Amino acid sequence: MKNMFKKLSILMAICFLAMSFAACSKEKSEDTASTDNKFPSFTGVDMNGNKVNEEIFKDHAVTVVNMWFTGCKACIMEMPDLEKKSKEWKEKDVNLLGICADIQDNEEIRNEAKKILASKGVTYTNISLDNGEEIDKFMTGITTFPSTFLVDRNGNIIGDPILGTINGEKASKEIEKRIDEIIANDKK
Template sequence: MKTKKTIIPVFLVAAMLAASITACGNKDASSGTKTESGSKVEAGSKVTAQKFPAFKGKDFDGNDVDESLFSKNEATLVNFWFNGCSACVNEMPALEKFSKKLKEQGAELVGINAGTASDEKGLAEAKDILSKQGVTYRNLILPNDHEYVRTIFTFPTTVIVDKQGNIIGDPIVGAIEDEKKQAEILKVIEEIKAGNGVTAKVTSDDKNAPVDPAASLYEEENKVFAENADVWNKLFSKIKKDEAEKNADKPYVEFLTEQFEAAKADFTEEESKVIKEGLTKIAEIEKKIEELRKK
């Protein structure tokens, strides 16, 4: 499954650190993009819910929308996508059919275009995409700096939100066009309607998926960020998603260095030391990954 090309896997780490988002997947050796293996949703134990942050936005018809839309449904499936995401667009016909099944359960599918419909040209392009894919379910545009939208860096990503505006379980990373997965989502919604606490767990369905030989090196990178999460989150919070998108082909150590240099006045001497030492470690790890890829 193809997903949006991201400049760095660290943005997924940033999302996990900042908003407890979990993503499963392997690094694609040929393109350097994130590829998601199949995932499933399971009803499970009770969890402490995270609120979907309040928002004020527009739907594609220009109508004002806010978080009160969640109260009108037993559950709302929020699907994040953007104009250039082939995986997002390809799943839309299946989502259109699924939206009808959701309505039968008192639930609703809502698409949120992440950034690419924020101007007239982008909106026209997004509307054209929806029209060609036969989409009739509601689609929204939220501000690019919205607290939750900023944490989504892999597309498509879908979250389940209950009537009180609580996010149920983990985000579901990757397409949800598979009928089995949709059945599992419906099961979660039934649990929500019954008033039971549930968790949406993203796990690999493909037991035969190839093991990435660089997996241990990516884990080393993750540890660099996790060991000083507060400092790295401070840097990540200053990075605008459109900047990452414009620099998608740039080595991410170089990109992060540029972002840090632009904001270093906001960091203490000790924080700056942590960032610089971390970037040095990441550069060394990336060199090892590149050498491994050449074999």
């Protein structure tokens, strides 16, 4: 119990610092994923224990990568909208991939993530990442959750990340426009 409280306290401190820096370092965060940067190499597992890596991008014209963590209320609140969008996007050759940033090797947090996903009716793929130099460096540059990236079939991050939820009308229109542009370029 004492160890769990210590881990929770550390996670809360990290989240507080991340939120504090988000307002001050928005430009830095956007620069981290500017146009045509490669999404870093990664390995991980989905919630069923299946191995996943960056090869997942090759299967679709666009992969919408949504970064979230179990203590992020906004992340959790947008999940039903993301589930709906994921079903609509499948028809356009667009995949939605959730990456839960706080699981790593913690089974308690993995179980909490599974409960959250089940309670929100989420069926799109969600993964936890293994440690790795490239992906660890990338993840430390993310200061706002949720953060959403559009990745093309070749693993390139297209455009700036969308910081915050994407279920508002303005953000929703913007993401649809960007997805359509990436799909058009994929067909060339």
